[in-house]
Amino acid sequence: xxxxxxxxxxxxxxxxxxxxxxxxxxxxxxxxxxxxxxxxxxxxxxxxxxxxxxxxxxxxxxxxxxxxxxxxxxxxxxxxxxxxxxxxxxxxxxxxxxxxxxxxxxxxxxxxxxxxxxxxxxxxxxxxxxxxxxxxxxxxxxxxxxxxxxxxxxxxxxxxxxxxxxxxxxxxxxxxxxxxxxxxxxxxxxxxxxxxxxxxxxxxxxxxxxxxxxxxxxxxxxxxxxxxxxxxxxxxxxxxxxxxxxxxxxxxxxxxxxxxxxxxxxxxxxxxxxxxxxxxxxxxxxxxxxxxxxxxxxxxxxxxxxxxxxxxxxxxxxxxxxxxxxxxxxxxxxxxxxxxxxxxxxxxxxxxxxxxxxxxxxx
Amino acid sequence: xxxxxxxxxxxxxxxxxxxxxxxxxxxxxxxxxxxxxxxxxxxxxxxxxxxxxxxxxxxxxxxxxxxxxxxxxxxxxxxxxxxxxxxxxxxxxxxxxxxxxxxxxxxxxxxxxxxxxxxxxxxxxxxxxxxxxxxxxxxxxxxxxxxxxxxxxxxxxxxxxxxxxxxxxxxxxxxxxxxxxxxxxxxxxxxxxxxxxxxxxxxxxxxxxxxxxxxxxxxxxxxxxxxxxxxxxxxxxxxxxxxxxxxxxxxxxxxxxxxxxxxxxxxxxxxxxxxxxxxxxxxxxxxxxxxxxxxxxxxxxxxxxxxxxxxxxxxxxxxxxxxxxxxxxxxxxxxxxxxxxxxxxxxxxxxxxxxxxxxxxxx
Numbered sequence: 001x002x003x004x005x006x007x008x009x010x011x012x013x014x015x016x017x018x019x020x021x022x023x024x025x026x027x028x029x030x031x032x033x034x035x036x037x038x039x040x041x042x043x044x045x046x047x048x049x050x051x052x053x054x055x056x057x058x059x060x061x062x063x064x065x066x067x068x069x070x071x072x073x074x075x076x077x078x079x080x081x082x083x084x085x086x087x088x089x090x091x092x093x094x095x096x097x098x099x100x101x102x103x104x105x106x107x108x109x110x111x112x113x114x115x116x117x118x119x120x121x122x123x124x125x126x127x128x129x130x131x132x133x134x135x136x137x138x139x140x141x142x143x144x145x146x147x148x149x150x151x152x153x154x155x156x157x158x159x160x161x162x163x164x165x166x167x168x169x170x171x172x173x174x175x176x177x178x179x180x181x182x183x184x185x186x187x188x189x190x191x192x193x194x195x196x197x198x199x200x201x202x203x204x205x206x207x208x209x210x211x212x213x214x215x216x217x218x219x220x221x222x223x224x225x226x227x228x229x230x231x232x233x234x235x236x237x238x239x240x241x242x243x244x245x246x247x248x249x250x251x252x253x254x255x256x257x258x259x260x261x262x263x264x265x266x267x268x269x270x271x272x273x274x275x276x277x278x279x280x281x282x283x284x285x286x287x288x289x290x291x292x293x294x295x296x297x298x299x300x301x302x303x304x305x306x307x308x309x310x311x312x313x314x315x316x317x318x319x320x321x322x323x324x325x326x327x328x329x330x331x332x333x334x335x336x337x338x339x340x341x342x343x344x345x346x347x348x349x350x351x352x353x354x355x356x357x358x359x360x361x362x363x
Numbered sequence: 364x365x366x367x368x369x370x371x372x373x374x375x376x377x378x379x380x381x382x383x384x385x386x387x388x389x390x391x392x393x394x395x396x397x398x399x400x401x402x403x404x405x406x407x408x409x410x411x412x413x414x415x416x417x418x419x420x421x422x423x424x425x426x427x428x429x430x431x432x433x434x435x436x437x438x439x440x441x442x443x444x445x446x447x448x449x450x451x452x453x454x455x456x457x458x459x460x461x462x463x464x465x466x467x468x469x470x471x472x473x474x475x476x477x478x479x480x481x482x483x484x485x486x487x488x489x490x491x492x493x494x495x496x497x498x499x500x501x502x503x504x505x506x507x508x509x510x511x512x513x514x515x516x517x518x519x520x521x522x523x524x525x526x527x528x529x530x531x532x533x534x535x536x537x538x539x540x541x542x543x544x545x546x547x548x549x550x551x552x553x554x555x556x557x558x559x560x561x562x563x564x565x566x567x568x569x570x571x572x573x574x575x576x577x578x579x580x581x582x583x584x585x586x587x588x589x590x591x592x593x594x595x596x597x598x599x600x601x602x603x604x605x606x607x608x609x610x611x612x613x614x615x616x617x618x619x620x621x622x623x624x625x626x627x628x629x630x631x632x633x634x635x636x637x638x639x640x641x642x643x644x645x646x647x648x649x650x651x652x653x654x655x656x657x658x659x660x661x662x663x664x665x666x667x668x669x670x671x672x673x674x675x676x677x678x679x680x681x682x683x684x685x686x687x688x689x690x691x692x693x694x695x696x697x698x699x700x701x702x703x704x705x706x707x708x709x710x711x712x713x714x715x716x717x718x719x720x721x722x723x724x725x726x
Contacts (some may be wrong), residue, residue: 031412039485088708089569091562097704100658139502139532150530153569160530167513167523171504172532175565199499202538206516208451295463341460344452 002180004130004172011124012077012131019070029070034269041268043314049263049271050315052122055176065101071105080120080131089132089176092117111232122269127178128226132194140228143170143205144216146235147186150174159185162216168205170217175311187239191214191362192231193353194224194232195242196247196256196283200337202347207349213363216241221257226267232260236276243276244360246353248297249284250334251306254325257281258315279319282356289335292352295342296333303334364612367493368447374487375440375494376470382433392433397485397632404631406677408454408580411628412634412676414486431467438465438557445482445495452495452539455480485632490541491589497538503591503632506533506568509598510549513537522548523580531568533562533580540594550602555579556716556723557587558611559619559646563711570712576726577619579604586619590635595623598637606639607714607723612647613662613697614669617688620644644683645719649690652698655715658694658705666697 012349015031018350022029034040035055044051061067079098084091090098095117096110117133120126128134149173162171174181185355194214195201201219204210206207210217216235220228245260247253258264261279263271288294298305307325310316316325329333339347355362364372378394385392397403398418407414421586424430437580441460446453453461458480459473470476480496491497508525511534525534537544542623556565556578564582567573579598583591608623610616621627622643626634649715652659670688673679679688691697703711720726 030704036487042597083708086496090703090704090708091565092702093699094563094566094708097658097699097702098707100705134565136560139504139535141502148530153531158528158530160528165521165528166519167534167537168516169535169537171441171530172504172535174531197499197560198502199456202454202497203457210596243593295460318426336456336457336460338454339460341453341457342463344461345446345453 001084001087004126004178004180005132007016007126008130009081009084010038011126012080012120013179014227015073015123016077016119019074024188027209030058030062030066031055031070031073031123032058033119036118036122041265043262044271046333047272048261048277049275050265050267051271054179057357069116072099072102072107072113075099075102075105075122076120080133083132085088089134089220090135091136093136094340115282118269122337126271129176129178135225139155140221140225141170141201141219142173142231144192144210145214146184146216146246149183149185151181162242162305163210170205170219173225173227173231175225175227177227178233184239185236187216187235187241188214189216189241190214191222191242191244191357192235193282194228194243194245194260194279196220196222196253197337200246203338203345203348206271209345209349209353212349215356216349220245220256220260224260226270226274232279233274233276236278240360242360244282244357245268245278245279246337247281247283247329248334249286249289249294251303251310251325251328253283254281254310254321255306256314258313262315262334265277271346275343280360282353282360284335285324286331286333287324289328289331289333290342292340294335294339296335296339299328299332299334304332337339364447364450365545365557367541368495371487372444373446374489375443375483378483378486379437379440382437391424393421393425393429394433394436394486395419395421396482398484398699399482404628406625407409407634410508410635411640412638413628413631414634414665415631423446432479434468435462435465435470435476436483438462438468439483441478442710443496444517444691446495450498452499454499456499457494458529480630490562490633490642492539492541498588499686500580501537503584503588504564504582504617505536505579505612507555507573508577509547509579510617512546513547516542519597524549526573533568533582536588536590536594538588538590540590540597545594547598549578550579550598550604552579552604553577554607554720555581555595555598555607557583557606557608557623557642558583558700559583559585559616563609566701566708566711567716570709572716575712576716576720581704583608583610583623587623589637592623592639592652594597595642596639599641605698605721606642607645608642609700610646610651610693611646611697611699612643612649612657612668614673614691617644617670617673617679617684620646620712621676623676643723645716647698647702648687649694649696649701652694652696655703655706657698657702659698659702661699662691662695667692
């Protein structure tokens with residue numbers, strides 16, 4: 001059994017023990033869990049990421065709802081213990097269906113079981129991956145000259161160079177990218193570009209930009225999965241590889257960048273594991289729309305609302321972001337990264353990225 | 364230049380020549396294109412796939428709309444010619460943006476440029492891939508003991524065993540899976556399971572079902588991309604590998620199966636390339652819902668409408684499908700493939716699939 005699963009098990013057993021002790025002492029059991037409302041999320045200026053504050057709430061078996069949650073918690077602990085024991089893992093969806101056999105502990109909706117799994121993360125300070133739980137699918141791809149040592153499902157070691165040992169679709173990031181699963185044995189890149197869309201990722205691959213600029217290309221697939229963010233973080237922290245993020249130019253893409261760089265509100269308890277505060281934005285900006293005269297779409301009402309929210313968001317509280325967000329609201333336009341194709345298929349690698357990367361001091 | 368690109372080029376030049384000749388002769392140019400309405404799609408009983416009928420319509424430059432379409436056609440031919448010459452490819456989205464520089468030929472929506480690319484396929488009898496056009500992303504994954512010889516973007520040959528040379532995420536299918544890109548050098552599997560959801564694909568991978576049943580696992584990712592369907596077809600036709608399809612039990616999943624087996628109405632002109640008429644359904648049925656007592660959801664109004672449409676669809680005109688569709692309407696329930704987790708994480712590989720595959724004569 002791996003150390004982090006052992007540790008997760010200990011933490012989970014502590015929860016069970018605590019409830020057991022309360023029962024033995026003749027008390028109605030309860031659990032204390034950090035309050036997960038927006039008011040209890042704070043921006044940690046020091047680490048530059050979102051975190052939960054100190055407020056906690058109590059889940060007591062005094063009420064039916066609280067009793068049911070504690071029952072579910074215990075069933076879930078047992079399920080996780082069994083998985084760790086048998087070296088199995090399960091999707092969050094499977095766990096939801098597994099609960100069909102938990103009688104009164106059965107979940108009514110998957111959102112309930114997902115949320116309880118997140119609660120367990122917060123209480124134990126472990127990762128969902130330590131519990132052997134995983135989302136439906138990630139599958140983001142990378143291409144570039146780094147060598148990954150992956151321990152596969154049979155426990156065998158595979159050394160895979162993400163440029164030379166893979167097809168043109170690259171290496172697919174598995175759901176677990178912790179050190180017991182993946183090691184970086186050789187990294188020969190100067191920096192890493194995280195790219196929002198598959199079309200642009202494939203463009204940079206076809207144009208050979210990984211070799212031209214000696215960088216690693218990582219496909220974010222829209223809002224990136226945990227495993228993608230964790231992989232980027234590890235490459236940045238352990239291997240010292242600078243990270244830039246190349247997205248469309250609209251409020252949702254700005255959020256993609258900020259979830260890579262600063263963490264997301266939804267996973268504030270994991271920011272330290274997932275966020276790469278040094279990441280720089282080289283995606284399409286309002287200035288780019290004007291400077292490169294890009295094909296655009298008009299902002300929708302929802303876009304404008306999202307931009308105004310971002311002006312209130314501490315993650316965007318810099319001169320650069322305030323200017324770009326205000327300009328975007330002013331010109332009332334957004335643009336996609338593939339809009340650069342207006343000037344031909346090579347423009348992005350011949351002109352746009354070299355200019356942006358030079359600004360960032362990377363080329 | 365590869366043979367099929369050369370051929371595509373010839374076909375496209377024929378179109379240009381035809382228009383040129385009409386102009387030289389002093390005529391207002393026009394093009395004849397198969398009518399793409401539902402009425403002109405026929406089910407070919409012999410081949411067991413959908414195809415276009417004989418009806419054609421004329422696109423004439425007499426009207427502004429027709430003239431604009433012919434102008435766009437010529438711009439597109441030129442763009443494709445240039446790509447083939449430079450050994451480049453482009454996403455459909457990029458081509459849409461490229462048209463920004465086509466002045467009066469500029470498209471207003473990507474649906475217009477996509478549709479014209481499809482028209483070109485129909486007129487020339489070529490594949491979009493022959494024109495070096497590709498969709499945003501496919502990226503379906505396969506795991507199992509077959510060896511693929513892929514010629515990568517630099518023209519180098521890579522031999523990749525889809526079980527031993529990849530990580531747990533498997534081999535990702537590239538957008539072009541024609542013979543000049545991919546060859547099957549070694550296939551040691553008895554059959555192939557195409558799986559609808561990522562969660563179930565990963566379940567079968569974790570449970571080692573590819574080794575247990577000596578089969579290839581292919582992730583469909585919902586409605587499968589062309590490249591996925593083409594890869595399945597090639598494995599079936601060239602390597603004689605039987606194909607089974609494992610999906611959720613609802614009307615949309617039945618359509619996923621039928622698009623693998625018989626082709627889709629939208630791509631009727633490509634059925635011969637993409638469809639695998641011998642494919643068998645081993646997904647969740649209404650009978651399974653009852654026999655295995657699976658967790659279910661109630662059918663929505665749209666579900667019921669879709670099922671009733673399927674009863675009118677020649678692809679579902681068999682005793683098996685009529686019974687299952689009518690039973691589903693009767694019990695008014697649907698179920699997901701992951702619902703099998705009700706009986707534990709191994710149930711699908713210990714019980715369900717062996718039973719289904721035995722029925723299909725594959726295990």
